[in-house]
Amino acid sequence: xxxxxxxxxxxxxxxxxxxxxxxxxxxxxGLTRFLATVLxxxxxxxxxxxxxxxxxxxxAAYLVGAALGISGAALQGLLRNPLADPGVLGVxxxxxxxxxxxxxxxxxxxxxxxxxxxxxxxALIATALLAAAxxxxxxxxxxILVGVAVSxxxxxxxxxxxxxxxxxxxxxxxxxxxxGSVANRSYADIGxxxxxxLVGAALxxxxxxxxxxxxxxxxAAEGIGLNLPRTRMMVVLGAGIxxxxxxxxxxxxxxxxxxxxxxxxxxxxxxxxxxxxPSALLGGCILLAADILLRILPTNVELKLGVVAxxxxxxxxxxxxxxxxxxxx
Amino acid sequence: xxxxxxxxxxxELGRNQILDDVSSRVGSGELVVLLGPNGAGKTTLxxxxxxxxxxxxxxxxxxxxxxxxxxxxxxxxxxxxLPQSRPMAWPIDVETTVALGRFAHGVSLGRLSDLDNAAVxxxxxxxxxxxxxxxxxDTLSGGELARVHCARAFAxxxxxxxxxxxxxxxxxxxxxxxMTMIRNFVNQGAGALIVLHxxxxxxxxxxxxxxxxxxxxIADGPVEETLTASMMLDVYEVSAEVSATDGKLSVAITxxxx
Numbered sequence: 001x002x003x004x005x006x007x008x009x010x011x012x013x014x015x016x017x018x019x020x021x022x023x024x025x026x027x028x029x030g031l032t033r034f035l036a037t038v039l040x041x042x043x044x045x046x047x048x049x050x051x052x053x054x055x056x057x058x059x060a061a062y063l064v065g066a067a068l069g070i071s072g073a074a075l076q077g078l079l080r081n082p083l084a085d086p087g088v089l090g091v092x093x094x095x096x097x098x099x100x101x102x103x104x105x106x107x108x109x110x111x112x113x114x115x116x117x118x119x120x121x122x123a124l125i126a127t128a129l130l131a132a133a134x135x136x137x138x139x140x141x142x143x144i145l146v147g148v149a150v151s152x153x154x155x156x157x158x159x160x161x162x163x164x165x166x167x168x169x170x171x172x173x174x175x176x177x178x179x180g181s182v183a184n185r186s187y188a189d190i191g192x193x194x195x196x197x198l199v200g201a202a203l204x205x206x207x208x209x210x211x212x213x214x215x216x217x218x219x220a221a222e223g224i225g226l227n228l229p230r231t232r233m234m235v236v237l238g239a240g241i242x243x244x245x246x247x248x249x250x251x252x253x254x255x256x257x258x259x260x261x262x263x264x265x266x267x268x269x270x271x272x273x274x275x276x277x278p279s280a281l282l283g284g285c286i287l288l289a290a291d292i293l294l295r296i297l298p299t300n301v302e303l304k305l306g307v308v309a310x311x312x313x314x315x316x317x318x319x320x321x322x323x324x325x326x327x328x329x
Numbered sequence: 330x331x332x333x334x335x336x337x338x339x340x341e342l343g344r345n346q347i348l349d350d351v352s353s354r355v356g357s358g359e360l361v362v363l364l365g366p367n368g369a370g371k372t373t374l375x376x377x378x379x380x381x382x383x384x385x386x387x388x389x390x391x392x393x394x395x396x397x398x399x400x401x402x403x404x405x406x407x408x409x410x411l412p413q414s415r416p417m418a419w420p421i422d423v424e425t426t427v428a429l430g431r432f433a434h435g436v437s438l439g440r441l442s443d444l445d446n447a448a449v450x451x452x453x454x455x456x457x458x459x460x461x462x463x464x465x466x467d468t469l470s471g472g473e474l475a476r477v478h479c480a481r482a483f484a485x486x487x488x489x490x491x492x493x494x495x496x497x498x499x500x501x502x503x504x505x506x507x508m509t510m511i512r513n514f515v516n517q518g519a520g521a522l523i524v525l526h527x528x529x530x531x532x533x534x535x536x537x538x539x540x541x542x543x544x545x546x547i548a549d550g551p552v553e554e555t556l557t558a559s560m561m562l563d564v565y566e567v568s569a570e571v572s573a574t575d576g577k578l579s580v581a582i583t584x585x586x587x
Contacts, residue, residue: 080416080418080419081418209432209437212429213429213432214418215417215418215419215421215426215429216415216417216418216426216429216481217412217414217415217416217417217418219381219412219414220410220411220412220415222381222401223379223381223405223408223409223410223411223412224405224409224410224429224430224432224433224481224485225401225402225404225405225406225432225433226401226432227400227401227402228401265419269421269422269425270419270420270421270465271419271421271425272418272419273437
C-alpha cells in the first residue's frame with residue numbers, strides 16, 4: 001500500500017534524532033566525547049549525562065510521541081474523523097486527572113504500579129465514554145463537543161485538586177502532570193509504562209484491517225464482514241491503554257496524535273489501516289524533536305514539553321480543520 | 330443455490346409497527362425489487378435480512394440459518410450489502426475501495442491473492458471502472474461513485490446482492506447503467522433484492538416485485554401480474570396509467586389520491 005521507502009526513512013530520522021538528543025543540550029557533548037562515553041573511556045560526569053539523563057529522556061519522549069501517534073491514528077480511523085486525538089477528546093486530560101488523584105492520595109507511594117494503572121483507567125473511562133457517545137449520536141461535531149466537555153470536566157476536577165493541594169510541592173507536581181514533561185525520567189519510569197504502551201499498540205495494530213473496512217461507514221463495514229463491536233472494543237481498549245501509558249510517563253501532551261497521522265496519510269494513500277505504524281514513528285520523531293528544541297532554547301526556565309507541543313499543535317489543528325471543511329462542505 | 334427466506338416477520342421499534350407479518354423470499358437467478366412509499370419498512374426488512382437487525386419476531390433464514398446468528402464473515406460471503414448511506418470517510422483510491430469487498434475473504438489491503446485480484450479486476454470491468462482504477466474516490470462524480478460501490482459489492486462474489494436505493498440521486502444514464510450491471514450480475518446466476526423508488530425502472534429490470542406498505546406485503550409477484558393502476562393507488566396513493574411497450578410495462582403518474 002504505502003510507498004516502500006516511507007517507513008525506512010522514518011526509522012532513519014528516528015535514529016538521527018535519538019543521536020542528536022544525546023549530543024545536544026545545555027552542555028553540548030561533541031562527537032568525540034560522545035564516542036568516548038559510548039566506549040566507556042570518559043569521565044564519570046559525561047557517563048551520567050549520556051546514559052542516565054539524556055538517553056532515558058530521549059527514549060521517554062520518543063515512546064510518548066509514538067503511543068500518542070498510533071492512538072490518534074487509530075481513533076481517527078474508528079471515528080472516521082481526522083480531528084480525533086487523545087488530547088483533543090479529553091482522554092489525556094482524564095488520564096492525567098486520574099494520575100494526579102493517585103499522587104494526591106499518596107497511593108503512588110504504596111506501589112509504583114498504581115500510577116500507570118490509574119492513568120490507564122482514566123484514559124479507558126474517557127475513551128469508552130467517547131465511543132458510546134459516537135454510537136448513540138453518530139455526528140462528528142457532537143463527538144468533538146463531547147470531547148471538549150470531557151476535557152473541561154477533567155480540567156475542572158484537576159483545578160479542584162490543585163486548590164486543595166496540601167503543600168506547594170504537591171502543587172508543582174500536579175502542574176507538571178498538567179503541562180506534560182519528560183525531564184528527569186528514569187529507566188524505571190520507562191519500564192513501568194512501556195508494557196502499557198506496547199499492549200495498547202499491539203491491540204491497535206491487530207485491529208488495522210477493521211479500521212480500513214470502516215472507511216465505508218459502519219453499516220457497509222458490517223456488510224462486508226466486519227465484526228464491528230469487537231473492532232470498536234479493541235480500538236477503545238488499545239487507544240486507552242497506550243494513551244494511559246503515555247500520560248503516566250509524561251503527563252498530558254496534546255496534538256501529537258492529530259498532527260502525526262495527518263502528515264502520514266498522503267504517503268499511505270489515505271488508507272487508515274496503513275497509517276498506524278508510520279504515525280507511531282512520526283509521532284515519536286515529532287515529540288523528540290520538540291524536546292530537543294526546548295532543551296537547546298536559551299531560556300532561563302526550561303519550557304514544558306506539553307506547552308511546546310500545544311504551541312505547535314494548536315495552529316496545526318486549526319489548519320487541518322480548515323482543510324477538512326473545504327473538502328467536505 | 331442461495332435462498333433468503335422471510336417467514337411471518339414482524340418488527341416493532343418503539344411503539345411503531347414497522348414490519349407486520351412479512352413473508353417472502355429471494356433466491357439465486359432472480360432480480361427482486363422491493364417497492365413501497367417512504368416509511369413502509371423497506372430498509373428495516375433488508376437490514377433484518379442481512380442480519381444487522383435482531384429485534385424481530387418470526388423467522389428469517391439464509392440457506393436455513395438465521396443471518397444474525399452467522400458470523401459477520403460467513404454472512405458476507407453469502408450476501409453483499411449496499412446500505413442507503415454510503416459515506417467514504419477517507420479519500421482512498423477506487424481499486425482499494427473495490428478490494429474492500431474482499432474483506433470477508435480475509436484480505437489485507439495491499440496483500441491480495443491472485444483470486445482476490447481477479448475478483449477485483451472482474452468487478453472493475455463489469456462496472457466500467459478500469460480507467461478510474463487509480464483515482465481517489467473524493468474526485469469522482471456521484472454516478473462514478475455509485476458504480477464504485479456496485480463494483481465493491483460484486484467483488485465479494487457473494488451469491489446474493491441486497492442494495493438499498495443503489496440509484497438514488499443518479500441521472501437517468503447512470504440509473505440505467507447501474508441497473509444494467511445488476512441485471513447482468515443476476516443473469517450470471519446470482520440473486521438480488523433491490524429497493525427502488527422508480528417503478529418504471531423496476532418494471533423494466535425486475536423479475537418480481539414485492540409491494541410493501543405500512544409494514545405489510547400488499548403483493549408479491551411477477552411484474553405483469555402486480556403492476557397495475559389499482560396497485561399504484563393502494564400502495565403509493567397515486568393515480569397512474571400503466572402502459573406496455575415492447576412487452577415491458579411502464580407507469581405514468583397522473584395525480585395524487587388522498
